[in-house]
Amino acid sequence: MDALKLISDPSLKTDPPKFEVGDTIRVNVRIKEGEKYRLQAFEGLVIAKKHGGISETFTVRRIAHGVGIERVFPLHSPVVDSVELIRRGKVRRSKLYYVRGKVGKAAKVKEQIG
Secondary structure, eight states: OOHHHHHHOOOSSSSSSOTTTTTTEEEEEEEEETEEEEEEEEEEEEEEEEEEEGGGGGEEEEETTTTEEEEEEEETOTTEEEEEEEOOOOOSSSOGGGGGGGGGGGOOOOOOOO
């Protein structure tokens, strides 16, 4: 069924960006203001990837002014303009929800070397 959805909708990304849970990424989001569009960057830690195929989503967490902000992005959405990989993280979990309870340096993820 997912293959049929891919074939039927040409607006879907054929080559989605390669990133994993624990990576720090910058997501450029298209925002419509009146008749114009602009790009807004949202940079943070990927704490979850869910589903798969056409309906795949990923959750990005960042800290702004001492408050944690999480956004869920659909991977194949036209709203997501591009995804840039900032740094790779070394984690042993598929979901990093425990980071929500951590503060400061305790919330950091080690960098993957190599």
